[in-house]
Amino acid sequence: MDAADSKLARESENTADDVIDGQDAPKPRLAFDDIHHTYGTLAALRGVSLDVAPGEILCLLGHSGCGKTTLLRIGAGVERQTSGQILIDGQVVSGPALFAPPEQRGVGLMFQDYALFPHLTILKNVMFGLASKPTGEAKDMAMAALERVRLTSLAQNYPHALSGGEQQRVALARAIAPQPRVLLMDEPFSGLDKRLRDSVRDETLAVLRETNATCIIVTHDPEEAMSMSDRIALMRSGQLHQVGTPHDLYFKPVDMFAAQFFSELNIATCRTADGQAEFALGVIAVPEFPEGTDVEIGIRPTGILVGSPEFGHGGTVNAARFLGDVDHLTIDPDGLGGMLQARTVDIGRFAPGDRVGIHLDPRHVVVFPKTA
Secondary structure, X not given: OOHHXXXXXXXXXXXXXXXXXXXXXXXXXXXXXXXXXXXXXXEEEEEEEEEEOOOOEEEEEOOOOOOHHHHHHHHHOOOOOOEEEEEEOOEEEEEOOEEOOHHHOOEEEEOOOOOOOOOOOHHHHHHHHXXXXXXXXXXXXXXXXXXXXXXXXXXXXXXXXXXXXXXHHHHHHHHHOOOOOEEEEEOOOOOOOHHHHHHHHHHHHHHHHHHOOEEEEEEOOHHHHHHHOOEEEEEEOOEEEEEEOHHHHHHOOOOHHHHHHHOOOEEEEEEEEOOEEEEOOEEEEOOOOOOOOEEEEEEOHHHEEEEOHHHOEEEEXXXXXXXXXXXXXXXXXXXXXXXXEEEEOOOOOOOOOOEEEEEEOHHHEEEEEOOO
């Protein structure tokens, strides 16, 4: 068998024992196939099917208790699903007749609390997952991982001497050091204060792109999901609610639940007529709805355009809060009842008691059939 035939044979085997060290190893892919999981009588996951492409960064997003961490742990092999199967590179690693433990899956798992060993140096923490390698090789791989996160100078320090952001980067180095086919991260930035979170998140994203890892990140923060992911899987009550690009989930939500997850909404109701939804603040074209459909209209604060009283529908500013880049206004609209929340870049222009005019930006308006 010549070299070309040998390469083809290795690729066609595509077994779970493939390693990414070799140049010819197939790219990783992770698939959840009809996953169900229960804790006693509680159904934590109900029929979740999700395919993560090679090199893709996917965020599992949802409220606490929706099942996102359970799905991550099942993918890692920390838990075994009640039914369904997990595939990596097209090979079943967990199903009714097979369960490969975590160390045989080529999967890296990064915990929310980082789980660093306080009695080990940073270097030895990173080497911990490389126990099967000769010491010299393990040290070289660990130092290479630390170099990727710019922490080689702290290799001989201990975790207690590091900041929260540095500890997070050590945990990332330990996760990528074995060169896993798939990297799973559970709320990796939740322990950081806001000042650090953005910079550490950007650094982590750069490392993930550099390593071309297939990655799933669990988060409850929609801004984090939009800034980091190629796709977002929004979960609700143990099921996938909507899966798509950040742009799709923000601008094309499937319902009001999905829309409200990504933005505060002002809600109004009306009945369609002549392909339009007409209410006090304006008219929205809704040709997709049958005549006489009762609908809910969701208007993001950025969709409430505020100007001088003659600008549009009248109202009175009830409160104004400075948020840095924008002012957040609470407006009492004439004749509507209830308050509107608006955001304006005209910082300092409006104060409580001011009369204003309100107009809609249709790009930030969503419309759905009214639910009971």
